[in-house]
């Protein structure tokens with residue numbers, strides 16, 4: 001078992017490297033009539049099953065809920081090694097693996113943790129996140145979905161939007177207003193919702209990149225048990241801060257490794273295909289600059305993760321700065337890919353992985369990086385107001 005080597009980082013890495021080629025050899029091929037969405041789903045579920053044989057599907061979780069409490073550094077090594085061999089990323093399980101445990105472990109009841117976490121670790125339950133609404137994105141606390149107490153249930157009415165992976169999900173975390181008269185941050189509660197509850201409808205949103213992983217969620221008198229409220233009524237805003245913080249950190253670590261690897265591969269690909277762009281001084285200059293930025297991103301992340309801890313306010317400013325730098329780097333890299341004018345420059349919708357796929361798909365997807373996890377303008381507000389002490393507005 002790879003986990004027999006957790007006392008030594010080098011041996012852990014070596015054990016992973018030795019295991020991966022064989023583990024990946026059974027990767028399902030795309031069937032002749034299979035669209036990429038079905039194929040992506042099959043590959044992701046297959047890969048989770050393979051990771052499970054080594055107890056590596058949810059390695060960072062506490063042991064009592066289906067993890068092995070893998071130390072952070074080993075998790076980073078695992079990410080480096082998986083990216084190095086292009087192992088599939090279980091994108092659809094992002095909320096299940098990150099946002100849900102990041103919320104339930106500090107805030108959930110013991111019963112909620114035992115009910116909802118092992119089913120992810122053992123069966124791969126897919127969750128989504130129903131926070132944003134039309135009119136409540138950056139101003140999330142302005143959300144209007146209502147949850148009205150009725151005996152041992154709440155009755156939900158309202159609409160969510162931009163809910164990633166909701167078209168594949170069975171469950172959702174949901175913020176809803178339980179007290180419309182309270183100050184706006186105080187009147188919100190946090191719920192765990194079974195999407196098969198009568199009165200819930202999910203409508204896919206077609207994206208510019210050809211995909212449709214987002215959905216709108218409509219609630220019409222949907223009854224959610226009180227037992228599925230996380231924390232006390234009115235504490236939803238505070239609890240949601242734990243959820244939102246999990247959108248950063250190691251998720252970016254993996255993305256930065258992927259983009260770095262992608263850049264690395266461009267020169268090899270150019271040599272193989274006899275492309276002429278490396279001989280063009282302007283293109284070479286762009287490439288070199290991108291390489292330097294990629295390297296900077298990776299160093300920045302390692303400093304954030306392994307460097308001395310900073311207090312909450314500084315952490316917020318640092319992650320805001322990283323988010324702006326990373327999303328603009330990503331966009332510049334994707335623009336560069338399109339300029340290379342390779343055959344895939346014209347393909348859209350050919351993968352679910354935001355960081356891979358054809359050049360045009362990556363380029364169109366890159367824009368979402370400026371909005372997801374808080375828009376870049378909101379990040380700049382944080383830097384200006386909290387970091388530099390500038391006045392609001």
Ligand SMILES: Cc1cc2nc3c(=O)[nH]c(=O)nc-3n(C[C@H](O)[C@H](O)[C@H](O)COP(=O)(O)OP(=O)(O)OC[C@H]3O[C@@H](n4cnc5c(N)ncnc54)[C@H](O)[C@@H]3O)c2cc1C
Nearest residue numbers: 129130131132137138139162163164368371372375377378
């Ligand atoms: C890839 C991706 C995945 C997402 N996944 C989810 C998900 O799973 N669940 C979920 O609930 N939501 C999700 N979202 C939604 C995301 O949280 C919102 O898009 C984001 O909060 C912005 O909200 P909005 O789209 O309503 O834009 P708005 O808030 O309406 O903003 C519109 C524009 O106005 C600017 N703006 C707004 N307020 C200010 C201000 N105070 N100062 C300066 N500029 C301002 C913004 O920067 C933006 O450019 C996702 C979004 C993306 C792109």
